[in-house]
Amino acid sequence: MSLRQWLWLGVLSFFWGSAFIFMEVALPTFSPLLIVTGRMGLAALVLNGALLWQEKLRLELSTLSRSLWLKCAGLSLLSNLLPFGLIVWGQQHISASLASILIAATPLFTVVLAVFLVGERLTVVRGFGVALGFAGVIVLIGPEVLRGFDLGGLGELAILGAALFYAIGGFVGSRFNTVPSQLLSTMTVTSGAVIMATFVIVLGLVDPTSPSLLVTNWRWSAGLALLCLGVFPTAIAYLIYYRLLAQAGVVNTSLVSFLVPLSTLVLGAVFLSDRLDLAAIIGMSCILSGLAILDGRALKLLKIKIN
Numbered sequence: 494m495s496l497r498q499w500l501w502l503g504v505l506s507f508f509w510g511s512a513f514i515f516m517e518v519a520l521p522t523f524s525p526l527l528i529v530t531g532r533m534g535l536a537a538l539v540l541n542g543a544l545l546w547q548e549k550l551r552l553e554l555s556t557l558s559r560s561l562w563l564k565c566a567g568l569s570l571l572s573n574l575l576p577f578g579l580i581v582w583g584q585q586h587i588s589a590s591l592a593s594i595l596i597a598a599t600p601l602f603t604v605v606l607a608v609f610l611v612g613e614r615l616t617v618v619r620g621f622g623v624a625l626g627f628a629g630v631i632v633l634i635g636p637e638v639l640r641g642f643d644l645g646g647l648g649e650l651a652i653l654g655a656a657l658f659y660a661i662g663g664f665v666g667s668r669f670n671t672v673p674s675q676l677l678s679t680m681t682v683t684s685g686a687v688i689m690a691t692f693v694i695v696l697g698l699v700d701p702t703s704p705s706l707l708v709t710n711w712r713w714s715a716g717l718a719l720l721c722l723g724v725f726p727t728a729i730a731y732l733i734y735y736r737l738l739a740q741a742g743v744v745n746t747s748l749v750s751f752l753v754p755l756s757t758l759v760l761g762a763v764f765l766s767d768r769l770d771l772a773a774i775i776g777m778s779c780i781l782s783g784l785a786i787l788d789g790r791a792l793k794l795l796k797i798k799i800n
Contacts, residue, residue: 494677494741494745496684498737498740498741498745501733501736502737502741502746502748502749502752503544503735503752505693505730505733505734505737505749505754506731506751506753506755506756506792507756508725508726508729508730508733508750509726509730509749509753509756510593510752510753510754510755510756510757510760511721511725511726511756511757511760512580512722512725512726512727512730513580513584513589513590513592513593513757513761514589514720514757514760514761514764514765515719515721515722515726516528516580516581516584516589516718516722517584517588517589518583518682518714518715519715519718519719519722520584520585520767521709521710521712521715522705522708522709522710522711522712522715522716523708523715523719523758524705524706524707525581525582525585525705526578526692526696526705526706527693527705527706527708528581528719528722529574529577529578529581529689530689530690530692530693531719531722531723532577532685532719532722532723532724532727533573533574533577533685533686533689533727534686534690534731535684535687535719535720535722535723535724535727535728536682536686536723536724536727536728536731537679537682537683537685537686537728538723538774539723539724539728539729540675540678540682540683540731540732541679541683542727543679544675544679545590547675550673550675550676553673553676554679555675557676559682561672562680562684563681564668564669564695565677565680565684566681566684566685566687566688567665568662568665568666568681569666569682569684569685569688570671570680570685571661571662572658572659572662572665572666572681573655573662573682573685574662574685574688574689575655575658576654576655576656576658576659576662577655579651579652579654579655579658580592580596580651580652580655582648582651583647583648583649583650583651584648584652585644585648586589586644586645586647586648587645587648587649587652588761588765588767589605589757589761589765589767590754590757590761590767590769590773591649591652591759591769591773592648592652593634593666593753593754593756593757593758593761594633594754594759594773594776594777594780595630595633595634595649595652595653595656595662595779596652596656596659596750596753596754597656597750597751597753597754597777597780597784598626598627598630598653598656598750598780599656599659599660599663599747600626600659600660600744600747600748600750600751600784600787601623601626601627601630601656601780601783601784601787602656602659602660602661603660603663603664603743603744603747604619604622604623604744604787605623605662606660606661607664607743607744610664611664614697618786619786620787621786622782622783622784622785622787623783623787624783625780625782625783625786626779626780626781626782626783626784626787627783628779628783629775629776629777629778629779629780629781629782629783630653630776630780632772632775632776632779633649633772633773633776633780634646634650634653635651635772656750659747659750660747662799663738663743663746664745665741666735666738666743667738667739667742667743669730669735670726670738670739674735674736674738675732676730677735678707678728678731678732678734678735681731682727682728682731693706694708733748734749737749739746748784749782750784751784751785754777754780754781789792
């Protein structure tokens, strides 16, 4: 990747790292359903508002086919709704820092899926990187999860499920590289917002007293966190994400998960006083080491220095 692409990857990691912090602040007030709906709705408003200033893209959007909109709705389900829902549900039971470390498994799933979906060869070195990364995941979730599930264990598995959907969504999203990144971001987020709004309306008609529709313990900080969640880690971040997918490819772009835990750890330590135990530190080290091996740049640099 070019230096500019690496810089955008760093900005993207900061925005996505902040998402875990915003969700943790919003959760005591809003249900997971309302957080995902609000996140998608606010992001859709921002992205569609941005199109008002770009006549060419706005005209192009009006000419796009219904089938493309349906495909974007499917992409939104894989890349937005399912992972967002799993992450925010999981964060009810685990910390923001731990969630961000587990989501770093996304490139591990990406490499494994690449073998089956695009026939990419898994070398011994890359295979070792995948194995080391998943070993870190096992250290993080702990062997007790294999003996029985408590809410903490289910929360961890929910985050891993989100990582898997992110990986799948990355492959699907890379097929839209002929669509301008801003249009693709707007279409996927807007279609996702419509899906969530429809679901909330139907739920409200069927069960108006559902706990998922209630706002409890209102705090301005929670409202501000939800607002920021829709704007920065969603609207702006997805503009960057789809541009990187088109320019750097799915495997390179998935390396953003390399940096997201570091962003969340710093933000969590500053704003939430989060601290990691020894198992989390060891697990994170294994995952990041595995990702470094998968990336290959560190190994090439080491060879150059040795030679």
